[in-house]
Amino acid sequence: MEMLLTVLCMSMLGLAVTAIAFGAATRPKKSSSQVQPELRPVKAVGPGRFFADKVVPPDSPGSYVPTEVLLAQIENHVRLEQAAAQSFLESPTHAQLHTKTTSVFVN
Amino acid sequence: MAPDRSELLKDLTADEAQRILAFGSRLTVPSGASLFQLGDPAERLFLIERGRIRLTLPMQVRGREEDVVVEERTSGQTVGWSALIPPHKFTLAATAPLETEVIALPREELRKHFAANPTVGYKITLNLAVVIGHRLQLFQAMWLREMQRTVEKHSA
Numbered sequence A: 001m002e003m004l005l006t007v008l009c010m011s012m013l014g015l016a017v018t019a020i021a022f023g024a025a026t027r028p029k030k031s032s033s034q035v036q037p038e039l040r041p042v043k044a045v046g047p048g049r050f051f052a053d054k055v056v057p058p059d060s061p062g063s064y065v066p067t068e069v070l071l072a073q074i075e076n077h078v079r080l081e082q083a084a085a086q087s088f089l090e091s092p093t094h095a096q097l098h099t100k101t102t103s104v105f106v107n
Numbered sequence B: 001m002a003p004d005r006s007e008l009l010k011d012l013t014a015d016e017a018q019r020i021l022a023f024g025s026r027l028t029v030p031s032g033a034s035l036f037q038l039g040d041p042a043e044r045l046f047l048i049e050r051g052r053i054r055l056t057l058p059m060q061v062r063g064r065e066e067d068v069v070v071e072e073r074t075s076g077q078t079v080g081w082s083a084l085i086p087p088h089k090f091t092l093a094a095t096a097p098l099e100t101e102v103i104a105l106p107r108e109e110l111r112k113h114f115a116a117n118p119t120v121g122y123k124i125t126l127n128l129a130v131v132i133g134h135r136l137q138l139f140q141a142m143w144l145r146e147m148q149r150t151v152e153k154h155s156a
Helices: A002-026 A067-090 B014-021 B107-116 B118-155
Strands: B025-029 B034-036 B044-050 B052-061 B064-074 B093-095 B100-106
Touching: A067 B052, A067 B064, A067 B118, B014 B107, B014 B118, B044 B052, B044 B107, B052 B100, B100 B107, B107 B118
Parallel strands: none
Antiparallel strands: B025 B100, B034 B093, B044 B100, B052 B064, B052 B093
């Protein structure tokens, strides 16, 4: 009889512990503060750029060089073009007319 | 200047060349100075005796007008043939990148001399045609090269 009561008490105790643990595990968490945390303002989202309406071409390579250098490049281009044109006049063929020079404006 | 050293006086006898040169006046153009400006009345033709002349055209570069060299002429060559071709206005500007000596030949004296000596006038006109023709062909080829690139760029 004593043994039966002991087993019964132990079972009741185990059931109580299990119930408490289950209740603790399933109880929804409550915020310690009832005040809604302040939300940071979200940066304004720009227009989508995936299919941009207007594609801005990169600046030409010449736009970053000093004007003096640019003028020297133009002069060099003229000289190279004249030399190429002169070669064509000396030997007028289709290939000679369209030979490529090393000018920065055509490369 | 000996006739064989000058593209304008080529095929003239020494005497014929001497008579042409007698109309001229020798000018020294200091380094960096202008010989003539675009649009100036072309009253004189110039034979380069010594030095160099840069022929330039104005071009807009970054909103500023810049003189871009389109041709350089050296000793023995001729500049300013607009003096003999109507409407007698320079179509390029000419400057000397270094001290340069030229012989300036006045148009009116040349015209009178050619009228009185048609053989000399013919030889000089022929020599001038070579100078003008060469520039025409050169710029024609350069223009076509640019056109080809433009077409390729726009049809790519």
